[in-house]
Structures are given as C-alpha cells and as structure tokens.
Amino acid sequence: VSNIETVETVDDLHFDIRLKTPDAAFVTTGLPFLFIMPEHLWADYEGDVVARDVVADGVVVGSGPFKFKLWRRNEVHELETHTPHWAAPKYDGIRRLALGQADAIRSALISGQGDIATGILPQAAMSDLADQNTHLSFLEGNSHGSTLIWLNNEKAPYTDIAFREALRKSTNKRRIIIESYQGFAIEASSGPLPNQLAAWHNADLPEVPFDIEEARQILADAGYGWDRNGRLHYPVK
Numbered sequence: 001v002s003n004i005e006t007v008e009t010v011d012d013l014h015f016d017i018r019l020k021t022p023d024a025a026f027v028t029t030g031l032p033f034l035f036i037m038p039e040h041l042w043a044d045y046e047g048d049v050v051a052r053d054v055v056a057d058g059v060v061v062g063s064g065p066f067k068f069k070l071w072r073r074n075e076v077h078e079l080e081t082h083t084p085h086w087a088a089p090k091y092d093g094i095r096r097l098a099l100g101q102a103d104a105i106r107s108a109l110i111s112g113q114g115d116i117a118t119g120i121l122p123q124a125a126m127s128d129l130a131d132q133n134t135h136l137s138f139l140e141g142n143s144h145g146s147t148l149i150w151l152n153n154e155k156a157p158y159t160d161i162a163f164r165e166a167l168r169k170s171t172n173k174r175r176i177i178i179e180s181y182q183g184f185a186i187e188a189s190s191g192p193l194p195n196q197l198a199a200w201h202n203a204d205l206p207e208v209p210f211d212i213e214e215a216r217q218i219l220a221d222a223g224y225g226w227d228r229n230g231r232l233h234y235p236v237k
Contacts, residue, residue, distance in 0.1 A: 024200040123184035162222035169215035
C-alpha cells in the first residue's frame with residue numbers, strides 16, 4: 001500500500017484509488033491484497049491493524065466460497081466450504097498443512113496425505129513426481145511475474161545504444177529458459193510487462209530475434225573490435 005496516495009469514496013459501491021507513481025500491475029497483483037474490512041469490527045480498534053490477531057479477537061471475515069474453521073500457527077489452517085455462495089465448490093473445504101521442507105511436501109504427496117503443492121518444489125521435481133506416481137498430475141500455469149536484468153545506462157559501455165542493441169540481439173532467451181528454468185517458462189516479450197498483464201501488455205511490439213552475427217556487425221559498425229583471444233575492445237587498437 002506504500003504507493004497509494006489517496007482513497008476516496010465515490011458512492012456506496014465505488015471508491016477511487018490514486019497512486020503516487022504509475023503501476024501497471026496494481027490491479028492484478030496489488031488490489032487483490034487490499035482486504036475489505038467491516039466497519040463495525042474495526043472502527044474502534046486502536047492497535048496496529050497489521051499485527052492484530054484476528055483469530056483471537058474473533059473478527060475473521062470473508063465474502064468468498066470458504067469460511068474460517070481453525071488455524072494453528074505453523075501447523076494447520078482449515079477452511080469450510082460456504083455452501084450458500086454462488087460459486088461454492090463441490091467439496092467440504094480446504095486443509096492447508098505447514099510442512100515447511102520440500103522433502104516433507106514430497107512425502108505427503110506420494111503418501112496421499114497432501115493433494116496439492118504449489119510453487120514449493122522445483123518445477124522439474126514436480127513434473128518428475130507426477131510422471132513417477134499415477135495418482136499425481138503436474139499442471140502448468142503462467143505467473144504475472146518476470147525475471148529481469150537491469151543495466152546501468154549511466155555507466156559505459158551501457159551508455160552506448162549500439163552496445164545495448166548488440167547485447168539484446170545476442171541474448172538467447174530460449175537458451176535461458178532451458179538452462180535456468182529447465183524449460184518451465186515462457187519467453188519474455190519485447191516490453192517489460194509479461195503477457196499475463198493483458199490490459200497493459202503491448203503485443204504489437206516487434207520481436208528482437210536472437211542473431212549473434214548481427215550483434216557482432218552492430219558492434220563492428222560502432223567501432224568495437226576483438227583481440228586475438230576474442231575479447232571485446234573499444235576503441236579498436
């Protein structure tokens with residue numbers, strides 16, 4: 001919430017949020033974590049609202065297809081299905097275990113103690129686990145995040161646009177996916193926003209293909225050169 005400047009009521013069903021700086025991901029990855037709290041349970045509370053023990057104070061609230069059952073810190077968290085909800089699931093509820101270690105999670109999945117694990121084990125390990133156990137399946141889904149490398153464009157040689165163009169041309173995104181993520185990723189788009197931020201993602205940006213020879217030519221045209229060991233030098237000597 002540190003980027004929120006003001007929040008104003010528009011009418012009984014709408015409010016207006018103004019941010020200090022632009023944030024394309026706010027609606028997708030920020031707004032869902034701004035919880036709606038009932039005034040009759042919070043208006044007179046004078047303590048730290050973030051640190052408040054809502055379970056002990058009996059002020060656990062929600063509006064979704066589940067309702068609170070119990071929570072034992074670092075042990076178990078249980079939710080019951082709220083059957084009157086318009087999107088109530090066909091099962092009784094959710095039981096989340098705080099297993100902590102990857103080996104414990106793996107054992108729970110194999111034994112049947114656990115049904116679902118998300119983002120704890122490496123993707124390759126989860127895929128192998130599903131291949132080795134017929135009662136398990138591996139489902140892939142894209143996140144809203146990206147892995148970025150930021151360059152200091154105020155420090156040479158990154159101050160040179162030709163160098164930056166050559167660097168972009170010589171970046172093999174497919175190789176990065178295979179070697180760093182074992183194939184469990186999608187190639188980054190030409191812009192800084194991932195495809196999943198559909199409302200903000202610009203699909204019309206031209207792709208920059210991997211072309212090491214063109215990258216070398218860009219550097220050569222800009223006055224760069226290579227020594228006998230293949231190391232890049234500028235200016236040419």
